[in-house]
Amino acid sequence: MADLWQSAMDHAVAVARKAGQVVGKALHDDRKVMTKSSSVDLVTQTDQKVEQLIIRSVKEKFPTHRFIGEESVAAGESCVLTDEPTWIIDPIDGTTNFVHTFPFVAISIGFSVNKEVEFGVVYSCLEDKMFTARRGRGAFCNGAPLQVSEQTDIKQSMVATEFGSSRAPETVEKIFCSLRNILCIPVQGVRGAGTAAINMCLVASGCVEVYYEIGTHVWDVAAGSLIVTEAGGVLMDVEGGDVDLMSRKIVAANSKTIAERIIEEIAAFSPPRDDVLPQHQ
Ligand SMILES: O=P(O)(O)O[C@H]1[C@H](O)[C@@H](O)[C@@H](O)[C@@H](O)[C@@H]1O
Numbered sequence: 001m002a003d004l005w006q007s008a009m010d011h012a013v014a015v016a017r018k019a020g021q022v023v024g025k026a027l028h029d030d031r032k033v034m035t036k037s038s039s040v041d042l043v044t045q046t047d048q049k050v051e052q053l054i055i056r057s058v059k060e061k062f063p064t065h066r067f068i069g070e071e072s073v074a075a076g077e078s079c080v081l082t083d084e085p086t087w088i089i090d091p092i093d094g095t096t097n098f099v100h101t102f103p104f105v106a107i108s109i110g111f112s113v114n115k116e117v118e119f120g121v122v123y124s125c126l127e128d129k130m131f132t133a134r135r136g137r138g139a140f141c142n143g144a145p146l147q148v149s150e151q152t153d154i155k156q157s158m159v160a161t162e163f164g165s166s167r168a169p170e171t172v173e174k175i176f177c178s179l180r181n182i183l184c185i186p187v188q189g190v191r192g193a194g195t196a197a198i199n200m201c202l203v204a205s206g207c208v209e210v211y212y213e214i215g216t217h218v219w220d221v222a223a224g225s226l227i228v229t230e231a232g233g234v235l236m237d238v239e240g241g242d243v244d245l246m247s248r249k250i251v252a253a254n255s256k257t258i259a260e261r262i263i264e265e266i267a268a269f270s271p272p273r274d275d276v277l278p279q280h281q
Pocket residue numbers: 042070090092093094095096162164165193194195196197213215216217220
């Protein structure tokens with residue numbers, strides 16, 4: 001049977017690497033920082049330039065495909081996932097890191113058909129680590145197979161999370177309530193790369209047992225979601241049950257046991273879904 005999507009994935013890897021070169025060159029140059037949903041939700045000209053580079057390059061090769069791009073949605077385009085082949089793009093995951101030259105910045109490209117992620121590419125461009133996964137064919141970093149951690153004891157686990165971009169007191173309170181509950185299990189450590197996509201690749205790599213966050217967007221997690229599951233990990237909603245990549249809530253873990261143990265400690269809340277409200281709100 002013809003492999004329909006390999007050429008698309010090869011293109012995603014090539015354009016992610018090219019985008020990573022643009023990001024690397026701009027790291028110390030692009031000082032025009034703008035804001036979106038809050039004063040700490042940053043975007044730069046490089047985010048916008050990289051997204052346009054990726055979309056233009058894909059359109060040349062796959063003119064009928066659709067796109068969900070972080071900065072296109074911020075500019076008012078719809079964020080509705082159909083059954084059509086769709087490229088789900090975060091041109092810079094870790095924009096705050098990029099602005100502060102904190103060395104974890106990723107280009108994240110997920111590819112969905114019939115609302116199922118067929119491949120995911122996350123390029124940690126400052127580390128030169130290309131994370132890839134094809135559905136049913138495993139997950140890799142620079143070609144080396146990835147496998148989640150075999151740790152079953154939450155008290156011997158490392159947890160990753162992010163504080164997101166809301167500073168609303170009630171949201172901050174929930175975030176810190178979850179963090180306090182989890183720290184006091186106790187877990188051995190809590191880390192955040194500052195990018196959802198790289199946090200998920202750390203789960204896939206076995207460095208972190210579980211990553212959770214409330215506030216992510218579909219473009220942050222689409223590619224990483226497949227990299228985690230193809231490395232043997234699981235995805236769940238923060239309140240248990242199946243993950244919904246549009247729900248802005250995610251738990252990515254090495255096992256259901258660890259995921260469910262963390263879910264017990266999360267003070268859940270529900271931000272507006274990606275596919276309901278315009279993203280600038
Ligand atoms: O840098 P961004 O593309 O805005 O992604 C953010 C993400 O939206 C947020 O939920 C957190 O995961 C941050 O670590 C990401 O950088």
